[in-house]
Amino acid sequence: MSDNDPLWGSTMDQNLLPTPSTDSALATRLAEWSSAARGAYAVNTERALRVDSAAFTAWCSGAGLSALPAVPTTVSDYLRSENEAGKAVATIRRRAATIARLHRAAGLPSPCDSEIVRLTLKAIARERGTQQRQAAPLTERDAHRISDRLLGDGARIKDLRDIALLLVGKDLFARASELVALTVDAIRYCEEDGTANVALRRRKTCTEAQDCLLGPDAVTALRRWLVAAKISAGAIFQSITKGGTVTGIPLSVRDVSRILKGLAVRAKVDVAGISSHSLRVGTAVDCVAANIDAASIMQAGGWTSIRMIARYTSKLAAKRGAIARLHKLGG
Numbered sequence: 001m002s003d004n005d006p007l008w009g010s011t012m013d014q015n016l017l018p019t020p021s022t023d024s025a026l027a028t029r030l031a032e033w034s035s036a037a038r039g040a041y042a043v044n045t046e047r048a049l050r051v052d053s054a055a056f057t058a059w060c061s062g063a064g065l066s067a068l069p070a071v072p073t074t075v076s077d078y079l080r081s082e083n084e085a086g087k088a089v090a091t092i093r094r095r096a097a098t099i100a101r102l103h104r105a106a107g108l109p110s111p112c113d114s115e116i117v118r119l120t121l122k123a124i125a126r127e128r129g130t131q132q133r134q135a136a137p138l139t140e141r142d143a144h145r146i147s148d149r150l151l152g153d154g155a156r157i158k159d160l161r162d163i164a165l166l167l168v169g170k171d172l173f174a175r176a177s178e179l180v181a182l183t184v185d186a187i188r189y190c191e192e193d194g195t196a197n198v199a200l201r202r203r204k205t206c207t208e209a210q211d212c213l214l215g216p217d218a219v220t221a222l223r224r225w226l227v228a229a230k231i232s233a234g235a236i237f238q239s240i241t242k243g244g245t246v247t248g249i250p251l252s253v254r255d256v257s258r259i260l261k262g263l264a265v266r267a268k269v270d271v272a273g274i275s276s277h278s279l280r281v282g283t284a285v286d287c288v289a290a291n292i293d294a295a296s297i298m299q300a301g302g303w304t305s306i307r308m309i310a311r312y313t314s315k316l317a318a319k320r321g322a323i324a325r326l327h328k329l330g331g
Helices: 024-037 043-063 072-084 089-105 115-128 140-152 157-171 176-180 216-229 253-266 278-289 294-301 307-312 314-319 322-330
Strands: 187-190 195-201 209-214 238-240 246-250
Touching: 024 089, 043 072, 043 089, 072 089, 072 115, 089 115, 140 157, 140 253, 140 278, 157 176, 157 209, 157 216, 157 238, 157 253, 157 278, 176 253, 187 216, 195 216, 209 216, 278 294, 278 307, 278 314, 294 307, 307 314
Parallel strands: none
Antiparallel strands: 187 195, 195 209, 238 246
């Protein structure tokens, strides 16, 4: 988002705001809120606010209804239409949260506080279920398999970068946005044990840098890549031309998912469900499998609740549960 882009869209004419029914006072309040909120939210949250507000405004315009202010029945009908369109329950809940925030930003009561909207969300959740699709884990075993396969084939400079991204991302429990923002000056090597400390800013949950640790394998892969790419400052993970030239341009968030899927394909690891979030999921699974306590996992991954760890590792928990132990004893 450029410095000139307000949170709800770059201009009022782009129909990201419900301008046809919005008086000047409301428009002014929205502009003031947008200016004040810039930089207060994570990049993904800002993107969701723009997308959700635009979607709701467009739907209301097509239905001949007011988006701002919106009445509860309008919001309820919109959420049901999103459900009929096959949107995930989590997306529908996010849409409602954005509509509520839009109204608060304009100084209006939120229609989402109505029992009508609450019951609509509850009905959708009961009909569809609330379990979200989860990224497939890239575990330590997968990482070793990928590293062995790529290095064994005679690694290209791109391979060195991709392996470093994989191993560093796993040790840091990193999101894609955190990986692509990582810079050389954030790394402090410890020559005694081959590890490194990383000042990592958790883009989603924290405004201050978190002190994280890279293990010896990740450090070796990282140093190998930086030396080969002749990177001594700036972004660590940079794009590479087809001819193998490092461009100096940081990778994008989308590049991370593409790279991980490509690694899985080449190493013949099941690619289904692989995304940038597979790094966090895989390391959580590795930690639980190693019987590391939940508090330590939460600290390392920057979580404030155990709920996400439990969801990421639910399949592993089932394999260790009562029925699994029963059959083992019975066998």
